[in-house]
Amino acid sequence: MSDLPRSALPRVVIVGAGGHAKVVIEALRAAGFPPPLGLVDPHPPGPTVMGVTVLGGDEMLPRLKAEGAEAAVVALGGNALRLRVGDHLVSMGYALPVLLHPAAQISPSARVAEGAVVMARACIGPDATLGRLAIVNTNAVVEHDNVIGSGAHVAPGCALAGNVTLGDRALLGVGSAVRPGITIGADAVVGAGSAVVRDVPAGARVGGAPAMPLRR
Numbered sequence: 001m002s003d004l005p006r007s008a009l010p011r012v013v014i015v016g017a018g019g020h021a022k023v024v025i026e027a028l029r030a031a032g033f034p035p036p037l038g039l040v041d042p043h044p045p046g047p048t049v050m051g052v053t054v055l056g057g058d059e060m061l062p063r064l065k066a067e068g069a070e071a072a073v074v075a076l077g078g079n080a081l082r083l084r085v086g087d088h089l090v091s092m093g094y095a096l097p098v099l100l101h102p103a104a105q106i107s108p109s110a111r112v113a114e115g116a117v118v119m120a121r122a123c124i125g126p127d128a129t130l131g132r133l134a135i136v137n138t139n140a141v142v143e144h145d146n147v148i149g150s151g152a153h154v155a156p157g158c159a160l161a162g163n164v165t166l167g168d169r170a171l172l173g174v175g176s177a178v179r180p181g182i183t184i185g186a187d188a189v190v191g192a193g194s195a196v197v198r199d200v201p202a203g204a205r206v207g208g209a210p211a212m213p214l215r216r
């Protein structure tokens with residue numbers, strides 16, 4: 001948690017070694033976490049990512065736990081997968097710390113659940129709620145009273161006006177804007193650069209300005 005003294009921040013295992021892991025590694029460093037124990041990924045891009053060693057595949061997780069690892073960050077972009085992996089990690093006894101980039105602006109009245117990450121220059125408004133393992137990515141604005149579901153992803157540069165609800169595992173594509181009071185259902189996908197001006201049903205795929213249903 002960002003409000004813990006730096007000495008209390010845990011060494012984490014990072015699960016996932018793709019592009020999102022790079023952003024997570026930089027945020028961990030900026031937030032003052034100690035150097036990560038390493039990365040776990042069955043198909044890593046190389047032996048290290050941003051100077052962090054890849055330790056192996058998922059089979060490493062129980063071993064690392066037995067050797068004293070306490071906490072993990074799930075750096076997987078796929079929303080449903082991130083939640084499943086997070087649940088599995090919790091069942092193994094890992095804690096999922098909140099990761100708040102110090103260059104993010106977080107209202108003191110916002111509530112942030114375990115495993116959620118907020119990247120640089122994001123802004124979280126008063127009484128907003130971020131669910132478990134949610135991502136609010138670089139330079140996104142999540143205004144007052146928003147409810148961001150578990151495993152949901154607000155991609156870079158999005159702007160959500162007040163009282164927006166983004167359902168569990170939903171993706172709001174990069175650079176999208178959402179009108180006040182809108183509800184976007186669970187597992188919905190909103191395409192990049194969209195303007196969401198009416199509610200989006202659960203599981204729908206929409207895009208454009210104004211956002212309309214997309215071909216499957």
Ligand SMILES: CC(C)(COP(=O)(O)OP(=O)(O)OC[C@H]1O[C@@H](n2cnc3c(N)ncnc32)[C@H](O)[C@@H]1OP(=O)(O)O)[C@@H](O)C(=O)NCCC(=O)NCCS
Binds near residue numbers: 137172189207208
């Ligand atoms: C919406 C999205 C998921 C669709 O991807 P896809 O399943 O590969 O679909 P396609 O690219 O085949 O596009 C299907 C149709 O939707 C249209 N479309 C795709 N993305 C669109 C968008 N953002 N806005 C408007 N229309 C879009 C395509 O033009 C195509 O139209 P057509 O049927 O008339 O040819 C993808 O385009 C997108 O915007 N992803 C957001 C990614 C993102 O922001 N990730 C966060 C990373 S940090």
